[in-house]
Amino acid sequence: MLGTKEQGAKSKYGPGNHNVTMRIYRSSKEGNKGNFDSFDIPIQRWTTVLDALLYVKAYKDSSIGIRYSCRMASCGSCGMKINGKPRLACYTNVSELESSEISCEPMSNFPVLRDLVTDFSQFLSHHRKMKPYLINPEVDLCDNPELSEFLQNPTDADKFLQFSYCIKCGLCYSACPTVATDTKFPGPQALAQAYRYSADTRDAGSRYGLTAIDSRHGLWRCHFSGSCSKVCPKGVDPALGIQLLKGNIMSFAKRRKKIAELKQHTGKSAD
Amino acid sequence: MSGPRRKGLYRADESRNNREGLKGWLDPTGYGWERVSYWLQRLTGLFLLVYFVGHVYETSSLTGGIGSWNAMLKFTETTWGHLFLILVIGTSTYHSINGIRLIFTETGIGVGKPGRPEYPYDALSLNYRQKSGIWIALILAVVAMAYGYNVLFSGG
Ligand code: SF4
Numbered sequence: 001m002l003g004t005k006e007q008g009a010k011s012k013y014g015p016g017n018h019n020v021t022m023r024i025y026r027s028s029k030e031g032n033k034g035n036f037d038s039f040d041i042p043i044q045r046w047t048t049v050l051d052a053l054l055y056v057k058a059y060k061d062s063s064i065g066i067r068y069s070c071r072m073a074s075c076g077s078c079g080m081k082i083n084g085k086p087r088l089a090c091y092t093n094v095s096e097l098e099s100s101e102i103s104c105e106p107m108s109n110f111p112v113l114r115d116l117v118t119d120f121s122q123f124l125s126h127h128r129k130m131k132p133y134l135i136n137p138e139v140d141l142c143d144n145p146e147l148s149e150f151l152q153n154p155t156d157a158d159k160f161l162q163f164s165y166c167i168k169c170g171l172c173y174s175a176c177p178t179v180a181t182d183t184k185f186p187g188p189q190a191l192a193q194a195y196r197y198s199a200d201t202r203d204a205g206s207r208y209g210l211t212a213i214d215s216r217h218g219l220w221r222c223h224f225s226g227s228c229s230k231v232c233p234k235g236v237d238p239a240l241g242i243q244l245l246k247g248n249i250m251s252f253a254k255r256r257k258k259i260a261e262l263k264q265h266t267g268k269s270a271d
Numbered sequence: 272m273s274g275p276r277r278k279g280l281y282r283a284d285e286s287r288n289n290r291e292g293l294k295g296w297l298d299p300t301g302y303g304w305e306r307v308s309y310w311l312q313r314l315t316g317l318f319l320l321v322y323f324v325g326h327v328y329e330t331s332s333l334t335g336g337i338g339s340w341n342a343m344l345k346f347t348e349t350t351w352g353h354l355f356l357i358l359v360i361g362t363s364t365y366h367s368i369n370g371i372r373l374i375f376t377e378t379g380i381g382v383g384k385p386g387r388p389e390y391p392y393d394a395l396s397l398n399y400r401q402k403s404g405i406w407i408a409l410i411l412a413v414v415a416m417a418y419g420y421n422v423l424f425s426g427g
């Protein structure tokens with residue numbers, strides 16, 4: 001166990017501490033081939049990989065490029081390959097890796113901007129192509145003078161809720177072997193969102209005909225390797241969404257859904 | 272952001288593209304049984320495709336007379352020919368059984384129903400029901416190969 005008395009006593013950083021070597025990818029100006037810089041740093045039982053990187057940045061080399069914000073697995077900005085697998089740096093405890101050497105690399109399948117920072121523009125453009133918003137031509141919410149809401153029961157909400165927990169961290173996109181070889185494949189995140197909206201009873205728009213979904217490079221390229229669901233830190237289970245979407249398109253599942261009713265309130269009743 | 276990256280698709284040779292490429296699917300480790308099954312399904316599929324082309328070629332040698340047909344048949348009677356046939360038995364068994372599992376899972380059957388994710392967020396689609404299909408395919412492939420070995424090498 002890390003942080004035990006015995007190990008702490010051995011550490012040059014004092015009791016309760018343990019030290020690990022951080023191997024951090026540094027990009028070169030020329031292109032893909034960067035190199036790794038190593039730093040020995042102290043860690044505690046509760047040190048996350050993000051904490052460790054910030055320690056390196058504060059005390060060893062301030063020029064390291066990393067992206068983070070919430071530090072609590074909510075914003076999805078600190079995704080990187082940690083010891084070879086895509087993970088959130090703020091959600092990965094150093095001790096859970098059970099290694100005295102921690103390697104941090106930029107996520108695969110994303111172009112590298114600098115060091116551990118990757119470019120999300122293609123990933124997000126795939127997401128945008130899925131029309132990730134409610135489409136309901138019957139209802140004009142903008143011009144409705146009365147406050148209105150859809151009636152949706154918990155059972156119907158549960159059909160899409162888990163997919164709406166996606167924080168767009170890109171871990172699934174980085175783990176997917178199809179994304180690795182096919183640039184036009186929308187990837188697990190975008191396809192799971194297509195399912196999320198098609199399963200929502202407030203949405204009446206059909207996404208099945210979208211070229212990004214039902215085409216040669218669309219969801220049929222997914223062969224259920226399950227790696228996306230394995231790495232997803234939020235329990236979204238994109239592989240589940242994609243397989244259910246396939247079932248819907250092939251009409252193996254009930255394709256028609258009951259569209260939620262719109263409840264109208266008058267200004268007075270709201271008081 | 273500006274520059275060529277914004278326009279359309281990334282090219283494999285683009286600087287810092289970082290796509291994993293073939294390496295991405297050729298390494299089945301680190302992502303669980305489904306990834307292994309994905310890898311094996313592809314490899315066995317490619318092997319069977321090559322076998323199928325060879326098989327058609329072999330059968331077509333009949334048109335060249337009984338002599339060339341017999342020469343082809345002779346190869347399958349050698350030790351290497353036997354080992355090759357055992358491999359065909361194993362790969363076709365795995366590919367078909369796992370294929371049946373995939374027909375179900377890829378139409379949304381056996382992967383579970385969406386619900387409320389609970390910590391530690393184990394993915395429902397990677398459940399043991401569908402995973403057991405992979406193990407059954409592997410076990411049956413080994414059994415079929417053992418049977419083939421028995422028939423081919425000991426005439427049993
Ligand atoms: S589906 Fe999961 S892994 Fe993929 S972007 Fe969303 S939260 Fe991240």
Ligand code: FES
Pocket residue numbers: 068069070071072073074075076077078079088089090091
């Ligand atoms: S810093 Fe927000 S998800 Fe890690």
